[in-house]
Amino acid sequence: MRSLSYIRAKTVREATEAFAAAGEGACYISGGTTLYDLMKLGVERPHHLIDIASLEGADRIDTGGDVLFFGAGALMADVAEDEVVRRDYPVLAESLSKAASQQLRNMATVGGNLLQRTRCPYFRNGTIGAYPCNKREPGSGCAAIGGLDRTQAVLGISDACTAVSPGDWPVALTAMDARIQLQGPTGERTIPIAEFYLLPGKTPHFEFAIMPGEIVTGISVPKTEAGRRSTYLKVRDRESYAFALASAAVALAMDGDHVRRAHIALGGVATRPWRAREAESLLNGRAIDTEIALAAGRAAFADARAGKHNAFKIELGARTLADAIMTAGRKMQ
Secondary structure, X not given: OOOOEEEEOOOHHHHHHHHHHHOOOEXXXXXXXXHHHHHHHOOOOOOEEEEOOOOOOOOOEEOOOOEEEEEOOOEHHHHHOXXXXXXXXXXXXXXXXXXXOHHHHOOOEHHHHHOOOOOOHHHHOOOOOOOOEOOOOOOOOEOOOOOOOOOOOOEOOEOOEOOOOOOOHHHHHHHOOOEEEEEEOOEEEEEEHHHHEOOOOOOOOOOEOOOXXXXXXXXXXXXXXXXXXXXEEEEOOOOOOOOOOEEEEEEEEEEOOEEEEEEEEEEOOEOOOEEOHHHHHHHOOOEXXXXXXXXXXXXXXXXXXXXXXXXXXXXXXXXXXXXXHHHHHHOOO
């Protein structure tokens, strides 16, 4: 068995240089809550771990400028408890506080959370070769299609993959038009979160628009008055430590009783954090009531495709979004 090397980096430059020097099988680790699980399951088999948990300034939280800025190494619990985030952007705080367990939120970083991999059982539990998975072994097939697909996606799926994107925080960030800061061997760049997550298409093993050796260094969120009228609603099989069957992040900018601009994203139902543009368009310029909210919810799922066991997610998702719209609409500025 090949030994596992371990390197601790103090700066991004040290980390990227160590990654390049390590060669094949190198992997960054920070909080480690996802990577360790996948290593135990045999899904991830790194040869070199580069620890970036102590990068200088990585845990910075800055809410005083024109944007909210969260260093990728900031802990989920710390961001969720930030006074400005809780007061002015509840959708962000709620998406973090409803994720995982308190113990994990005190270990996991907001940058690492962006890179969670799916909880599809065929991806995580099929390493002995009993179940094909195109994410794990490209070209092998997808056992979830035609299989046990109750928790699989109904939006953004392809003939190669129906695995759900698992996060809560990325859904809220998608609704709020966040941007992801990356740094790697060729320098720095920033991309919209809408471009960070890739649809499965024919290549579901490519999940993130991140280049070899790049590190997520920060997350910026534009400040907006819609933040005050925002919420994150999550429906799951049990109240704690469970992934969403359906979730909705909603933020509303209002003119009196009418929606000036809606920000909506869905989780638990799609192969990536799903921006619900159809629902936003339906709400914009309208007064909110239960009928309009449900119509927006159903518009968001107009293109949904159900499998054998997950058709319930379409109605559940529509009603989850409708409830989130009504909740956000009731919040005071």
